[in-house]
Amino acid sequence: MEPNHEEPKLEAFDKILVALENEQIDLFRSEFLELHPYDQASIFDEVTEDRRQQIYTYLSPQEMSEVIEHFDFEDVSPLIIEMNPTYAAHILAEMSTDDAVDIMNNFEKDQVASYLTLMHKEEADEIKDLLHYEEKTAGSIMTTEFVVVNKNMTIREAMVHLRTQAPDAETIYYVFVVDEDKHLVGVISLRDLIISEEDWLVSDIMSDRVVYVSVGEDQEVIAKIMRDYDFLALPVVDFKKHILGIITVDDIMDVMEEEASDDYSKLAAVSDMDRADLTPFDAAKKRLPWLIILLFLGMVTASLIGRFENTLDQVAILAVFIPVIAGMAGNTGTQALAVTVRGIATGDISKEGKLKRLKKETLTGLITGITCGLIITGVVMLWFGHVYLGMIVGFSILCSLIVATIAGSFLPLLMHKMNIDPAVASGPFITTINDIISIIIYFGTATIFMDLLI
């Protein structure tokens, strides 16, 4: 079901396209500027470059900057480049500093330099400051447009200050409080400000247990803090607790979406840049590196089975159960992997300790192994009519499931310990490892009990 606010929007879209066609600049501006910037941005998705060039001449850099802020950052670069450079530089200067930085991080060094030259020095300096910060840290997602008040102000003074700052600030719903030396000492919500008496002091009503993050903090940690504490904004400080910027909840929602896509893509061994709108050639280029690695790992499995060619020659029916044993090992391994990766991400695991986690997974593997082992033994005996083969297949499933469960939980824990993102331990990767382990178990067992099979 589509949200029911779509219909009036589509009507407005049509009017705007007609106005463009007839070059009615006033009609275009009145209809276009009524729309929410996100809807304005979606119009750009649907028109040709000629129309876009026309729109650039109809809108001021300031108006255009709001549209640009509602694009995905990867999609913006081609738009910026197709614009007149001076116009583009104006737009970048008008945007929230954090968004401008995100966009410019996609450009080559000389492009960045030329846009910075075309801006006023003040705005260029603000952007330059933020360009230093590493991607995916607090510094790279914070904005420097925030409101601070001094702790010795009265509520009346604070409100006056707030009113003058409101048009430029990214949010005014949290106001951060500093002392004379610009140290962050408290926070006060606009809600508290408007229900307080005008001649009280800011320091009387502020909360002095303010939660903050350091400028190098990882964005995933910040997302967790903002979600857990239900904050709308979070201050970012340097090592001396001077406030450098704030992170707002809208940026954090983008981070959450990005991190979720990221983890999901890694489990499937696709690059997070492998999006549905790529051309087949680009998509193949993104996927092939993974596939070729997995292909060579698969050849290792093949040459392993090759070593048991003698066994196979004598009892060809052994081959029949290779996929089910390898498959089951792969499946349990992926399950254990996913639970562990999520547990690390949500923090559940650090609470209870890693060794305890491994013990739990071993026991889980034992239970699922015994259950699946018994079922398959019965099925092979009844369906295929081989008693001993059934027992060997059942025993192999039991052992494979235990080992695969342990491997699936151990690998991400190890990676986490080594400060590698555990989500990189992708599904297909763990599956291939478990293929190899389970086949050694299966053919090993079968070779030992060969006498029973012939």
Add this chain to the structure above:
Amino acid sequence: MEPNHEEPKLEAFDKILVALENEQIDLFRSEFLELHPYDQASIFDEVTEDRRQQIYTYLSPQEMSEVIEHFDFEDVSPLIIEMNPTYAAHILAEMSTDDAVDIMNNFEKDQVASYLTLMHKEEADEIKDLLHYEEKTAGSIMTTEFVVVNKNMTIREAMVHLRTQAPDAETIYYVFVVDEDKHLVGVISLRDLIISEEDWLVSDIMSDRVVYVSVGEDQEVIAKIMRDYDFLALPVVDFKKHILGIITVDDIMDVMEEEASDDYSKLAAVSDMDRADLTPFDAAKKRLPWLIILLFLGMVTASLIGRFENTLDQVAILAVFIPVIAGMAGNTGTQALAVTVRGIATGDISKEGKLKRLKKETLTGLITGITCGLIITGVVMLWFGHVYLGMIVGFSILCSLIVATIAGSFLPLLMHKMNIDPAVASGPFITTINDIISIIIYFGTATIFMDLLI
């Protein structure tokens, strides 16, 4: 790296635990109530039931309700049940209605009824209203504590109204505007209110293009709207556009986290309730249904290979390449699946059309298939020294990869069309289907060209 606001927190934790031990109620209250509710909640994770019972007697239901709101909803039920029922009912009545409803949705019908009886009629009625709404819809996540103003009020009147409502409302940063018949006609931000002249009318400064959702809307769609438009709150209306409630950004962050976990878990075929903190028996119980289904699908693969026993008896070395062919088909299928599921979730795919998507994936499969097919043909010829076998394995990989890529993208598209959540087309499931397809291709080809192999 841990966020650097942890240290003062840990100090406070210690003081609180000592105060509990010494039964110093005043010290406990002064330290505990200074903490953010999220930190208060984490103390409950660390103490025994006796200490918790002690805390319940130290805190009023109203104070306790704020702590409870910062728990995961699944973790709250045991706490509520261990409390004195009257105290628990008070807490549920004091909470935001939406959170109370989320908690009570985990209870049995007779438990819900008994808590409702212990509340004041007014609060019980509010909760009863929301309990009707289906899970994961706007109705189930909205709160009924919001502020509306009439469009004919002056800014001064609106601010007075706002100040009186502020303590109870979930947010006051967006104020929704209604006409005489309580229809939603506009929205106004607190930012606009405080920078406007006091004798202007609300209708003069409100935005009348207000985005809203209907009460039955899916929570995932709502999360996308709030993220795209950067809203802090979104109004929920009935079919006559009367405002029923609002959804705030903090609830949406929880929804995003839940949906992300959900999709991730489904790709790995684990239930989303399979969390790292379950006992091994419960974890096994959650995973076994999937494993047993996959086990029987695996037996289908086995019996398929069984049909080729003749072929296998003559050329046992064919068995060696079963895992690599099946594995590669599984891997490409999972990649195509993940890209398609994400594409549906982000809306990229509805834009470009499903047929176009399938064509693209087919071409991607062709490119990856040719590449991997050529590589493996070369490897088998050189490494294993079998020319014709190499060609048969290479050809099988080529065909399997094309079919697997199409299957991986077709299945979620089909499910989406049938209104089934496409994420249910889990990784192991598509992998097993692709196992079967690839093995038919491999043994079919090998049987046809048998003469070349012997």
